[in-house]
Amino acid sequence: MRSNRLAISDRAKVVLAWSIAFILGHSLIGCDRSAKRPIDSGAQVAESAEPVKTSEQRSLYVSAPSSTETIAIGLDADLTSASAQAGEAIRRGLVLAIEQVNRRGGLLGKDVELVLRDHRGNPIRGVDNIRELASYKNLVAIVGGIHTPVALEELAVIHELKVPYLGPWAAGTPLVSNGYDPNFVFRVSVRDEYAGEFLVDRVIDEGWERIGIILEQTGWGRSNEEAIIRALQNRGLEPVALEWFHWGDTGITSKLQRLIDADLEVVLLISNPLEGASVVTAMARQSEEFRLPIRSHWGIAAGNFPDLVGESLRQVDLQLIQTHSFLRDDLTGREESFVNAYCEMFDDAQSARDIFSPVGTAHAYELVGMLSQAIEDCQSTDRLQVRDALEDLKAYEGLIRFYEQPFPADHHDALSFDDLSMAKFDESGVLVPIAQKESDLDR
């Protein structure tokens, strides 16, 4: 594996170099404004050890910490495949948080930097990535991506190498409730157990009882199947029809047809963007009297889902789970500064509407804040001590809410059932929150 190191002399340059990395990346991706910061002549943009497909992507990677004098945080997520937008949303949250920490003088007198690894949704790549990231002595924790199946398969190596794993998106229940003691996984995100309960609660609230489910045949899909069926059973119900599909499945249409033939009132969808788009498009192709409303887990919000679905988005009644939205009227001061910082940092954003996949960004930001607090608390970057400090963290005032104790030893999920809400894509494909009563009005 080849790695080019950033040849940077002092702390400020470290910050600059990595800002340049993503600013360059974004100016290449499509922003018209030029980079705002001066480019240090000594800074090199590291090449990835992974096969790099285009020059745009190249600048997104920093494959190794620039120096042992920094504190490194790893990101192991899909950065180039079907859910790349989720990876980018998480990366932006991390960048914003790290930028803020570094501006205040870093942690324990050291700068913080981000090391990127692309697993493309492939657990085998993921496991390799964890091993490589963990091999950097100054790396203190690894932030994961959207894919529960990847994270589930990484659990063994995470606990073998004892490296704290921070989950901003992947929602699988067994990812956190994993049976390891001590548990190195900490999550600020949805827990499928709650998501299943929440989805069922909402559809019953909308007056539907003939419920069908379509899920991906992965650990995440199974985690949701369990949660949804339990939630239905608690109400004396069971799914009228249930269909599984594979990644890359070409027969999704016929599976959806079987659901429609089962005379349902609503379909629950557990999928990532690519296959989710197939489901929604196939639904839109039905004649209007057969089209069913779809209530979805949030996996579909991980990529350029509105682009994949196109016109069909308007024809299907689609809502999905979210935890947070910056498109509320009652933003806190902290949220408003965050939105401003986001627009300042990323040239493709002018307002909160431009924050795509906002949950990924918000959760990642939240996790870096908590990690920083834990490092300050234990005054160490030792992974075991940081893990313990995360569990001991108390009264944390975060971006999206206040946490009494985010990660008590027996419960490493910081968010609860009450943090869940529903959202939908508006005409421009932007995720907008749905008021609790709106679904009633829609009916």
Add this chain to the structure above:
Amino acid sequence: MKEMSLNRVMLQRVLPLTLVVLTGILLITRYSANRIIKGQIGNRVAQSAKQSANGLDDRIEWLRESARSLAENDLLINSIIDKSQRDLQLQIFFRSLRLPSPAFRQVVMSDYRGRQIASTDGATSRKAERYLPLTSNGDEYFEIGAERILIVVPVLYSNSAEASVAVEYDTDSFFRNIQPLDDGQRLLVKFEGSDVWNSSATDDSSGWISSTRQLQSNPAIQIERSEAIELAMASANALDMFLVGTLVASCFAVFLAISKASNIATRPLSQLIQQVNAIEDANDLTTTVNVRGTSEFQSLAGSFNRMIQSLSTTTVSLDSLRASEQRLRTVVEGMPNGVVGTDRDGEIVLINAALEEIFGFPREELLGQKIETLIAVETLLQHVQDRSDFFESSDASDIADRRSLYGIHKDGSNVPVEIGLTPVRWANGEGVLASVVDISSRRQQELENERLRHETQLILDSLPSLVIYKDLENHLIRVNAAASEMIGASRQEIEGRHSSEFFREHEKYYQDDLEVIRSDKPRLGIVESITTDSSGVRWVSTDKIPIRDSRGEPIGIIVVANDITDLKAAQEKLANANEDLKRSNDELEQFAYVASHDLQEPLRKINSFSTLLVDDCSEELSDDAKRFLNIIVDGSQRMRVLIQDLLAFSRIDFQDRQFVEIDAHDAARTAIDNLSEAIKDSNASVSVDELPVVRGDNAQMVLLFQNLIANGIKYNQSQEPEIRVYSRTSNDEWMISISDNGIGIDPKYHDRIFGVFKRLHRLEEYPGTGIGLAICRRIAERLGGSIRVDSKPGVGSTFHVSIPRDVEQ
């Protein structure tokens, strides 16, 4: 001893010469035979090499295709993502996986770094580092080694190679199965220039006749197809044996003859020797020897002559060679395609029966002729160019493309043919073997199709209506001239294009089309507007007819539209005029009704007060005043009746009653009941026959009968007036007639009597208002019918009321 010495001398002189001559003949014969056989074998090997290369190419493509299909299986993709499937289903899948070739060895699925995930068998000989650079970029890897054939295909998700599937086949088994070879045949396979498989144990290249070809789809592979010279030349060797045998036998015969001859005499022997020497010198085996002497010498000469004959027929023993040629000839003759062979100059050297059939020439007329004899003038130049190109082409081993030409039949007609050319080497140099297929019937069919299409288009174009044929995706497949004129573009510009390019309201039409296709029922007479850029807004009456193919699947729709813009405008104008007329009529009727109604009130007052004057103040009135008042009362009462009749008359149209089914017989009976007093007073008899059931207003129907029957009674001076009501039915109307034996009406008044207030008699003769028949006519017209009268004064009258059978209100 003397005999012996003579014998020896003769032997020493004759035998070596005989040997030399015979050996010479043998060598020449052998050389020619070898050359012909080698040439034929060379052609055969080249043909086999081509077949092998094509077959192998297809087979290898098939192997690669099956590997690609495997890599697209979503179980493989999902198993990368889902560990539980990877650990269980994927392993089971792979353990049961067999690709359909007996040479199949194993399949191995590896992760993105080449580490094994699953396989059909345990260990593997893959060298992942060789294919990883390719497969991780999403490309395939293909390799043939001495041991195995390796095909590696990336497993892609979202355009990213996340794993790979390596399929292995046993090289030896694969080639051995695919290419069964006879003894003396050899196949050598080279991959990227190196030998990877040889069907023969030895790779010695001498002793073989070979032909090499590169595979088209897999150019890295070359094959060399060979036949062993030794076996191929077996027939030549047999010939050698025969010739040598003949030589030995001949020598032996000479030896015997010499020995025998020397036993008899020296002289005849000398003669013989001389003659033999002469033969030898002339090298002419057709000459015979002639020896004078004893019968033994004659016999010897005979033997010698036979020997020479035997020698001369040695060539006959080339029979086997001819048999071989005959077989080839039979094959050529038996071919269904015409075959013609020419030398380099285009001279015809070979022809088969099918070719004779195609061109109508017997072969003896063609052999030796130039091939151009068979080519029609139109394509002669092209052919000459083709032939010249063919020979000049650097790669003459390639089969020339199949090209179409016109040949010329013996009867002078042109024969369309398709020709495939193969280079061949004849005994006297290179040439061409052409396979000729008569494509007359195909060409005929194409012309017929073209003619039919043209004819259909002519028919369509001659229609004044717009005709458009659309497919299910709203493309305009065919249009006629009227349609293209309306659209404002040529047929070529329209056909195949989408409807939206020409019609602003294409979406609405398309929805109608879909509806018609769904219902599978034609929809006729849709009146709609069409807006095009060229013609603006036009009104059309459109018929839409769904079209299905022979299996009943919908394939499109025929739209026939008639431009009714002018008709529409005329209709609108007419409707407006009608509307105006109706309004003015309505106003008039309203006026008449109101007027008659309002006139009654003052009249009632005149009547009432006149009557009061007569009744209450008669004592105060003079007789004249009383008479005048009576006239006023009488006049006002008559006027009241007049007004009431007028009111009734105007009410006929004014009343807006619904038409119902009425039994005319019942209506006539009701009228008779109403008139029962008058009938009784006048001693009249009224008969009613069977009458139809009609649609109309019951009260008016009764009034009609009542007026006509009353007239029959009133205008009647007979002691026993007779009235008859009867009917007659025709296809489109009922005719109800009322006849009487009354005073009759002069024909000149027949029209006049139906006018309002038209009377023919003085009031004193026949009282009445003169409105009764006007009411009858109005009622008949309201039923959509008419009324007329047949009458002769003094004989009686018959009123005929015609009512259409399908009358609607």
